[in-house]
Amino acid sequence: MAIGSNVQITFQYFNWDVNKRQVLRKDGALYRVSPWALSWDDENYYLIAYDEEDKIIKHFRVDKMLKISLTRKKREGLKQFETFDIASYSKKTFGMFAGEEETVTLLCENDMIGVVIDRFGQEVNVRKADDMHFRARLHVAVSGQFYGWLCGLGEKVEIIEPAEMREKYVTYLQKIQNKYS
Numbered sequence: 001m002a003i004g005s006n007v008q009i010t011f012q013y014f015n016w017d018v019n020k021r022q023v024l025r026k027d028g029a030l031y032r033v034s035p036w037a038l039s040w041d042d043e044n045y046y047l048i049a050y051d052e053e054d055k056i057i058k059h060f061r062v063d064k065m066l067k068i069s070l071t072r073k074k075r076e077g078l079k080q081f082e083t084f085d086i087a088s089y090s091k092k093t094f095g096m097f098a099g100e101e102e103t104v105t106l107l108c109e110n111d112m113i114g115v116v117i118d119r120f121g122q123e124v125n126v127r128k129a130d131d132m133h134f135r136a137r138l139h140v141a142v143s144g145q146f147y148g149w150l151c152g153l154g155e156k157v158e159i160i161e162p163a164e165m166r167e168k169y170v171t172y173l174q175k176i177q178n179k180y181s
Contacts (some may be wrong), residue, residue, distance in 0.1 A: 001071065002035045008052075008073045009035055012066040014116040020126075024066075033058065037086050048086065050077025057084070060120070070083060089116035105161035106136045112156050119149070135160070137147045147172045 002009045011133060011158040014022040028053075033049035036057075045062040055079055078173060116124055116136050125137040140146050147169060150157060159166045 003037075005070065007077050008032055008071045008075055009049075009068055011060075011068040013060060013117060014066060015114040016055075016122070018113040018126075019142055021119065022066075025171075030059075030067075032073075033069065034077045036075070036077060036081045036084070038062070039073050039086060039089075048084075048089065050075070050080055052076040057081075057089075059089075073176075100142050102140055102162075102165055103138055104138050104142075104159055104165055106138065107133055107158045107160045108136055108153075109133055109156040112153060114154065127174075130145055132156075142168075 010032045012028055013025045013031055015025060017023045021171075031051075032053070033047075033051050035047055035049045037048040038045055039048055041061070041129070046059045047062055047065070048057065048059050050056075051058045057077070092174070111133060113126070113134065116126065116138075120136070120138055126134050129135045150169065151173075159169050
């Protein structure tokens with residue numbers, strides 16, 4: 001409706017905490033953006049919008065937006081969206097490829113809970129490991145994209161089970177390292 005009405009919107013945006021509770025970003029302050037497109041990727045809708053304050057294009061998961069309201073202020077960002085290619089943007093920003101399905105247990109630092117819930121849903125099997133970590137038992141499609149996702153999380157996430165999956169990941173990392181040696 002905001003796109004068709006050519007107006008900006010405001011909303012609150014949240015992350016997940018380790019107890020699977022919604023935590024508002026920016027202490028609950030409203031985001032104000034100019035919406036330009038909706039994109040469907042990996043089972044989620046994303047709003048692609050221009051953020052006038054930061055002067056950049058951003059995307060927001062629609063299911064993590066709360067209290068959405070239309071404003072009377074006209075949309076900004078027309079110049080940025082004149083040559084915008086949503087397909088190209090989506091490929092660069094989102095996506096996981098199919099692979100052989102495995103059950104994997106990860107040991108994660110607590111601040112990774114939002115990343116895990118965002119990727120695998122609120123019903124993900126997690127339990128406290130210690131004061132600094134939780135374990136996540138996941139059903140994943142093992143592929144280069146899965147390994148890439150893990151790489152992006154760095155040292156904050158570790159495959160702990162099954163042992164052969166851990167070994168496959170180490171081999172994958174070694175192959176990449178060999179490319180750069």
